Amino acid sequence: MVSTTPAGLKIQPRHMDFDFPNPLPRHWHSGDAFKSHLFDAMSVLFPDGERFFIDSVRNFREQITDPELLAQIRGFIGQEGHHSREHLVYSDRLRDLGYDVTRMENRAKKRIHYTQKKFSAKRQLAATAAMEHITAIMADELLRNDKQMKGAHPMMRQLWRWHALEETEHKAVAFDVYNQVGGNRKILHRAMRIGTFFFIKDTFLGLAHMLKEDGLLWNWRVWRDGLRWMWGKEGAFRPMIKTYKDFFKEDFHPWQHNNIELLYATRLEFDKAQEPAAA
Template sequence: MASTTPAGLEIKPRHMDFDLPDPLPRHWHSGDAFKSHLFDAMSVLFPDGERFFIDSVRQFRDQITDPVLKEQIRGFIGQEGHHSREHLTYSQRLRDLGYDVTAIEKRAQARIRFTQKKFPAKRQLAATAALEHITAIMANGLLTDPRTMEGAHPVMQRLWRWHALEETEHKAVAFDVYNQVCGSRKLLRRAMRMATFFFVLDTFRGLVHMLKVDGLLWNWRVWRDGIKWTWGKHGVFRPLLREYLDFFKSDFHPWQHNNLDVLYEVRKEYDPQPLAHAG
């Protein structure tokens, strides 16, 4: 099987033009520094990360013969390209607030350059498939658990929900391409361990930087509440752990987590004319 995306599910970029608040309220998420900067720290990594994803998939585009998967690759590239664009504007808003976004970007760019120079293309694609799984489970959390975005600035909610929706739509594309051109589960698992390490590290460093600029780095209340919100008993990240670990199963593929019903619900917020549904 070439594509594991439910048959007929259309993957198409939406041309959004978010009027991001300018200036961006420093703590746009519920007036909470930790919540805001956790999202901010991930956002600043996206433009370079997504360009890397596009490059990784593009290198194998010609080897894909299945017309459905080929069309999905086109959709994937289009969607990630649009995400990059919107998140670059987001990054600019953060820069305007005094955060050293350029330093964070440079670190990410150096790592990507290293990966592209030293690692074979298959390993780059495996890293992409791994990171797309992390994105997909976080996207699902964001779309299904209201606490993730509750209290956030409405325009920022709209931006994050749009991104999460499209990540859900294309969650299997890089994975399917990888399976077609390589398929080694061992390499995939290794890529996941590495991708997780660097994603967590980079996000954490971004968060620390922004809290430091705010003068809140050593505020224990900020950390206590933040850790409770993410990893506490009812933390928003907690339910993701099992879905994350599923990736290490030998027969895993992204649509085993079937969240089509969520996808269709959220589409209603963005598509005046409904796109093709699966089935």
């Protein structure tokens, strides 16, 4: 079983500069309010979250001597920086539609500020490694099953696939840094439990707010279909129960979920244009 990051894995940011539809179609994901707003609610949390991830890895950069990991840290910081930038434009489009994005952002900002003030740098890094696992397992599902983005606005599909690809590429960076600086599993597991709780809570509050603005908060069909899409027999989140739990195994490493082939396949979609022409 793999318990390390594949040797020679390159992590390079891609400059995308998405041309977001303006206005953003309110239900850009297949005309479905629940699906669209679940993605929206997560997206709003990303810019602040990703800045926190960058900071918490940066705090330990000087302690890392392995040149390969140092290169991956650079790639990780570049990728998360670009994600933040694109998701901020996304947030502005949501604001234009009348959603109280600032309130959602402030909730995340407050929580991050508290974490940075009250917890040690090591615990902050543990939180980052944990949250990166959550993004990694969601990214895997999104890339693996094309149906998850079926019917979505093409540019939005592209944005989420790009983000999922890069989350897959750098999924073990914070984890490897945490290990190299002697982080222990108990703190890591605790960080995961707390992080999961707040991530679900903040995403849910964002989703509920946007559904309320759409006049759909009390529409039982929206919830029935949405929850079925998430947790039903073929549900998008179903396969993640196992991969989520794996994080709590004593010898867990993110690349034990070896999706390198999926990563290579997805790269072809994005990197074709940048490959040097054959001589």
